[in-house]
Amino acid sequence: EIVVTQSPTTLSVSPGERATLSCRASQSVSSNLAWYHQKPGQAPSLLFYGASTRATGVPARFTGSGSGTEFTLTISSLQSEDFAVYYCQQYLNWPYTFGQGTKLEIK
Amino acid sequence: EVQLVDSGGGLVQPGGSLRLSCSASGFTFSTYAMHWVRQAPGKGLEYVSGISSKGGSTYYADSVKGRFTIFRDDSKNTLYLQMSSLRTEDTAVYYCVKAEGNNYLGNWFDPWGQGTLVTVSS
Numbered sequence: 001e002i003v004v005t006q007s008p009t010t011l012s013v014s015p016g017e018r019a020t021l022s023c024r025a026s027q028s029v030s031s032n033l034a035w036y037h038q039k040p041g042q043a044p045s046l047l048f049y050g051a052s053t054r055a056t057g058v059p060a061r062f063t064g065s066g067s068g069t070e071f072t073l074t075i076s077s078l079q080s081e082d083f084a085v086y087y088c089q090q091y092l093n094w095p096y097t098f099g100q101g102t103k104l105e106i107k
Numbered sequence: 108e109v110q111l112v113d114s115g116g117g118l119v120q121p122g123g124s125l126r127l128s129c130s131a132s133g134f135t136f137s138t139y140a141m142h143w144v145r146q147a148p149g150k151g152l153e154y155v156s157g158i159s160s161k162g163g164s165t166y167y168a169d170s171v172k173g174r175f176t177i178f179r180d181d182s183k184n185t186l187y188l189q190m191s192s193l194r195t196e197d198t199a200v201y202y203c204v205k206a207e208g209n210n211y212l213g214n215w216f217d218p219w220g221q222g223t224l225v226t227v228s229s
Contacts, residue, residue: 034215036152043202044152046217055217087152091214095168098152 002026002090006099012107015078021102023071023088031067032092037084038101044087048073078104109133109218111203116223123193123227129186129203129220137161137181140206140213143188145199146222155201156188157212166212171197193227200224 003026013019023033031051036044046055048064051071061076075082083106088099115127129141142157156177157166165177176189186203203220206213 032214036216043219043222044216045219046215049207049215049217089152089215091208091210094166094212096154098154101151 001095002029002093002097004088004090004097004099006086006088006102008102009100010103010105012105013078014107015080017078017107019075019078019082019104021073021086021104023066023073023099025069025071025090028068029090029092032090033066033071034089034091035064035073036087036089037082038087039081039084047086075104080106109205111205111218111220113201113203113220113223116201116225118226118228119193120229121193121195121227124189124191125193125225127188127190127201127203127223127225131184131186131203131205134205136179136184140211141179141186142204142206142213142216143177143186143201144204144216144219145197145201145225147196147199150199153199157206158186159211164211190225193225195227198225198227 005024007022033051035048038044052064063074065072085101085103087101110132112130119125140159143155145155158177174192179186200222202222204216208214
């Protein structure tokens, strides 16, 4: 099973600043990685697939990058609606596995 | 608009059974793989089970294998998860998800249902 590890667990950032979230896979997953975010009390929703392809409706301030074992989600200028929990998921091998999440909170 | 509506959750005793349903609309249900993902209270996401389009292939996480059964009724645009021998550690919100991507079981998940809460407790 591919283990996916996210860091940090919690990230405190001020609105308008840049946030960088990391995701690491225990073995290469090439670009078979997706990002989701989950706002309080809501279901998760897709942000990126293929490591860097934005899902429909995702604002340009969000950028996904990386391949192999190291991936990054960058939010260039945080808006209030961006404070949420972010998960990455590998889909190279079954079982598909999720990281434990990074909580992005207001500083 | 693609929509997934989860239902069937509730309180059940350990060892009991429950059937979850996911009603789909806004897309051609029969042509997509579908899955269930769960989230224990205050915890992260855990993959549970998936089924290919037309139901020819299924997959189960080790934690539910032999206890849960996924199936679909394409005539009703509905996905199901039959859960038996439930344990306290199965307590979670269960989300129905539509799979995208070229794998026969799909790759990434979009969209997600609103979730239905299953509580296993005596």
